[in-house]
Amino acid sequence: MxxxxxxxxxxxxxxxxxxxxxxxxxxxxxxxxxxxxxxxxxxxxxxxxxxxxxxxxxxxxxxxxxxxxxxxxxxxxxxxxxxxxxxxxxxxxxxxxxxxxxxxxxxxxxxxxxxxxxxxxxxxxxxxITDRKRAEETERLLIREVDHRAKNVLTVVQSLAQLTPFESKDQYVQALSGRIGSLASAHSLLSTTRWSGVDLHDLLRLELDPYGGETDEQVAILGPPVLIDAQAAQSLALVIHELATNASKYGALSRPLGRLNVSWSFDEAGVLRLAWREDAGVSVTPPTQRGFGSTLIESAVKQLGAWIEHTWRPQGLKVRLDLRQGAQARPTEGAPVYRPGVTAEAGPSLSDQHVLVVEDEAVVAMELTRVLTAAGAKVIGPAGTIEEAMQLLDAHPVDRALLDVNLGGRPITPVAKALSRQGIPFVYLTGYQEPEVDDGPILRKPVPANVLVGALARGALLTAP
CATH class of the missing domain: 3.30.450.20 (PAS domain)
Structure with a gap:
C-alpha cells in the first residue's frame, strides 16, 4: 500500500x-x-x-x-x-x-x-409542525366527539330500556332489540358518510328491509335524493321503525296482500313532506288505546322540530310528516352508498350444528351463546383470542363459525383462512360499517337473533370463496 x-x-x-x-x-x-x-x-x-x-x-x-x-x-x-x-x-x-x-x-x-x-x-x-398540531387537534376533537356521541347513545338506550313496557320477556326483548337496532342502522349509515348525514332513501330501505324491502311488491319507496343531517337521523330512524313495527303487526305488512307506499317531496317553502300510506287489503280497525310506540313517535317528532298527522282510513294508516329542518335536497350522484349486510331469510335450524363462536367482548359472547343454543346449536367456545380459536378448531368438530372481525386490535384473518382451508362456512360479525374483509358474509352489530341464526343456517351458501 x-x-x-x-x-x-x-x-x-x-x-x-x-x-x-x-x-x-x-x-x-x-x-x-x-x-x-x-x-x-x-x-x-x-x-x-x-x-x-x-x-x-x-x-x-x-x-x-x-x-x-x-x-x-x-x-x-x-x-x-x-x-x-x-x-x-x-x-x-x-x-x-x-x-x-x-x-x-x-x-x-x-x-x-x-x-x-x-x-x-x-x-x-x-x-x-403545523400539520402535526392540526392532526393532533383533530384527533382530540374526534375523541371528544366520539365520547359525547357514545354517552348520548347509551343514554338513549337506557331510556328506551326503562320506558319500553314489559308485558312478557319475549315481547320486551323483541321491542327493545328492534328500537336499539334502529339506532344502530342510523349509526351505520352515518359512519359511511363520516357523520355528514344520511340519504333518506337509504334510511328507509335499511329500516324496511326486514319487512320485504323495496325489491318486494309489498313496499314501494319513491322520492328525490334527500340528505338528513346527523342530528335528525336517529330520531327519524326511530319514527320509521315504530311505523314499520306497527304495520308489521296490525297494518299493511301483516298481510301478504298488504301494500306500503312511502313517498316524499319538497314544498315551495322548502319543507320536506313525507307521506306514509298503508293499504292492508282489508278493512282495518283503528286502535282503541295509545301505545308506547305512539308516545315515542311523538317525542321523536318533537325533537326533530317536525309536524306529524295520523289518519286512519278503512284500508289502513296514512301518515304525513313535515320536516321543517334537518333535510336538504342533494344531487343523485352525491348520495351516500347503501351497503346492506346479510338480511333475514328463512332457513333450516341449527339443530345439532357445532358452531365456533369467536368474540372478545364477554357480554356479547354470552348473548351469542344464548341465541345459538336456543336455536339448537352446540356452541364451541366462545373464544376470545386468535390462539384460543385455533386451538378449539383443532380440538373440536366445527360445522360453521361466527367470527368477530377484530380481536383486541388483531384481525381475525388467521382463523378465517383456517376455516376456508377446511371448507367450513363462516359469517363475520362486526361493529365496523366497512370492515376490511371481503372473503365472507358480514353481519353488523347489533344483529337481530333471527338474522344471526338465518345467516348461519344457510350453510354451504355462506362458504367463503
Missing amino acids: SRDDQATPRDPPPQRREVLSSAMADAVPILISYVDRDERYRFVNRAYERWFGVDRAQIEGRPLREVVGDVAYARLAGHVRRALAGETLIFEGEVEYQGAGVRFIEARYVPDITPDGEIPGYYALITD
Missing part, C-alpha cells in the same frame, strides 16, 4: 466547506438562519423563501422584527433575548408571522459563543 493511500483525508478548503454548508442548509426542509446581536438576519436558507414567498436577498440584512412582523416578534422576543444571553433553548408555540400566516413551530435557538466568550449572534433552527 502506498504512502498516499495511507494518508489521512484532508479537510476541504474553507471556500469548499462554505459551499457545502450552504448547499446542505438549503437541502433540508427546516428553516435555518443566523441572527446577529443587532437582531438582523445575516443568513437564511431556502426554506425561508418558501415560507415568506420572497427571495432570501430581501430577508438577509433586515431586522428580525421587520421580517416576521410585530405580532410574531412580541411572541419571540423573550426567546431571542435568552439566546443572545448565551442560553440554548427549545420551545414550541403558535406564531402569527407577517407574510407566512399562523404557524405552529418547534424552534431551537443556539447561541454563537466565540473562544473569548463573546456572543455575536445565535443560530435558529425552526421546524414547521
Whole structure:
C-alpha cells in the first residue's frame, strides 16, 4: 500500500466547506438562519423563501422584527433575548408571522459563543409542525366527539330500556332489540358518510328491509335524493321503525296482500313532506288505546322540530310528516352508498350444528351463546383470542363459525383462512360499517337473533370463496 493511500483525508478548503454548508442548509426542509446581536438576519436558507414567498436577498440584512412582523416578534422576543444571553433553548408555540400566516413551530435557538466568550449572534433552527398540531387537534376533537356521541347513545338506550313496557320477556326483548337496532342502522349509515348525514332513501330501505324491502311488491319507496343531517337521523330512524313495527303487526305488512307506499317531496317553502300510506287489503280497525310506540313517535317528532298527522282510513294508516329542518335536497350522484349486510331469510335450524363462536367482548359472547343454543346449536367456545380459536378448531368438530372481525386490535384473518382451508362456512360479525374483509358474509352489530341464526343456517351458501 502506498504512502498516499495511507494518508489521512484532508479537510476541504474553507471556500469548499462554505459551499457545502450552504448547499446542505438549503437541502433540508427546516428553516435555518443566523441572527446577529443587532437582531438582523445575516443568513437564511431556502426554506425561508418558501415560507415568506420572497427571495432570501430581501430577508438577509433586515431586522428580525421587520421580517416576521410585530405580532410574531412580541411572541419571540423573550426567546431571542435568552439566546443572545448565551442560553440554548427549545420551545414550541403558535406564531402569527407577517407574510407566512399562523404557524405552529418547534424552534431551537443556539447561541454563537466565540473562544473569548463573546456572543455575536445565535443560530435558529425552526421546524414547521403545523400539520402535526392540526392532526393532533383533530384527533382530540374526534375523541371528544366520539365520547359525547357514545354517552348520548347509551343514554338513549337506557331510556328506551326503562320506558319500553314489559308485558312478557319475549315481547320486551323483541321491542327493545328492534328500537336499539334502529339506532344502530342510523349509526351505520352515518359512519359511511363520516357523520355528514344520511340519504333518506337509504334510511328507509335499511329500516324496511326486514319487512320485504323495496325489491318486494309489498313496499314501494319513491322520492328525490334527500340528505338528513346527523342530528335528525336517529330520531327519524326511530319514527320509521315504530311505523314499520306497527304495520308489521296490525297494518299493511301483516298481510301478504298488504301494500306500503312511502313517498316524499319538497314544498315551495322548502319543507320536506313525507307521506306514509298503508293499504292492508282489508278493512282495518283503528286502535282503541295509545301505545308506547305512539308516545315515542311523538317525542321523536318533537325533537326533530317536525309536524306529524295520523289518519286512519278503512284500508289502513296514512301518515304525513313535515320536516321543517334537518333535510336538504342533494344531487343523485352525491348520495351516500347503501351497503346492506346479510338480511333475514328463512332457513333450516341449527339443530345439532357445532358452531365456533369467536368474540372478545364477554357480554356479547354470552348473548351469542344464548341465541345459538336456543336455536339448537352446540356452541364451541366462545373464544376470545386468535390462539384460543385455533386451538378449539383443532380440538373440536366445527360445522360453521361466527367470527368477530377484530380481536383486541388483531384481525381475525388467521382463523378465517383456517376455516376456508377446511371448507367450513363462516359469517363475520362486526361493529365496523366497512370492515376490511371481503372473503365472507358480514353481519353488523347489533344483529337481530333471527338474522344471526338465518345467516348461519344457510350453510354451504355462506362458504367463503
